Amino acid sequence: MTIRHGCFFSYAHGQHAYMSKFKDDLVDALKCYLEPHFDNEEELFVDSEQLGGGDDLDEKIARALCESACMVAIYTPKYEAHGYTRREFAAMQLLERERKQWYTLPSHLIIPVIMTRHPSGLPPQIAGPGMYVDFSRYTLASGDLKTNPDFLPDIEKIVHRIAEHYHCLKRSTPPEHDCGRFVLPEIPPEWRVIPPPHFPR
Template identity: 40%
Template sequence: MSLKYSCFISYCHGQGNLMKSFIDQLKRALEDYLEPWLDEKVFIDEDRLQPGYHYNDVFANAICQSICMIVVYSPKYERHSYCLREYQAMESIEKNRLELLGDKSFPGQGMIIPIIFRGEKEDIPLKFENCIHYSDFSKFTLASIDINTNPEFIIQIEKIAKYIYKCYKNLNEQTDICSECNSFKLPTDEEIQPWREQPKKQMVFPGREVRQ
């Protein structure tokens, strides 16, 4: 089994058009900027799978076969167990792969790239502090022009795309990087509980951008 996706986009589904519009544009923009470097596509939950056995298998495999994960953070993200299960699954994969790479560390911040979509300063989880950098897309609205034609947003998209490619080059040197994917499982609801109980800590907003 080999790497299949350039990134897995983890986000909290909603009934309105705001998040859907952003996710659709984000996916398209990333694929446009990654296309010269990678054949691997961006994974999102286009079928709106409901949690269950099929959901667990499909998402566990997709996360494990992804180069990186992009977390689109809004305050309700950490109130939904399926979001946190996806996040913690990639944390586990990240830990194993960094150990496999030995002293060849990822350039920047690991395999998880948070995007702040909405949230006050005090909302930002401790998970995103210090070791993980994030990008700020909080100015996106339904009135925004397309991400691909917005100069402010496209600079961040290009930085994220370049970072994903750097991660790919490191991972691609390992012949068995996806060896665990056949048996990989999402964490249970009980395993994600400690993150929910962590206190929030105020920090400067927006955070550091993804480095080139």
């Protein structure tokens, strides 16, 4: 197995400036500060940059996940509503279970980044596993994340965690491991039970 990406970037696609700009700003900041940690690997796998129209998407996504040291998941209510993002999340959980057999994980492989909170709170999949980074104070007026002192400590935390996983995986991956055999799981069920509508009598 060859590590090709420091981190798989999992997010729900947005049509408007708020979601799109946050994703682009975070990608730019992480690439900037991750670059010194890697040799020939790409800092991030971002599907909008690296998948072509004719690709077998499931196969390409599965391989990219397997060839990534960890995952950044941009959490929004839309993220948990979409089956394909829940599927990416579940796939990285499978990889985490596998890699636990190779080395002691310094932390969970999924790094949740909170962009927008759900009115009912964070689901346990995001709040439960450990460290998440809260960017919910971000607005279109926040400017460049990689130079904004309010966000730099959080960027540094994410970069440190990705670099840690990268070096652990690089030291410990069995040479015979084949990412071509990894397949995406079925789309998992919704993360929270939606109560039936209540109508007053």
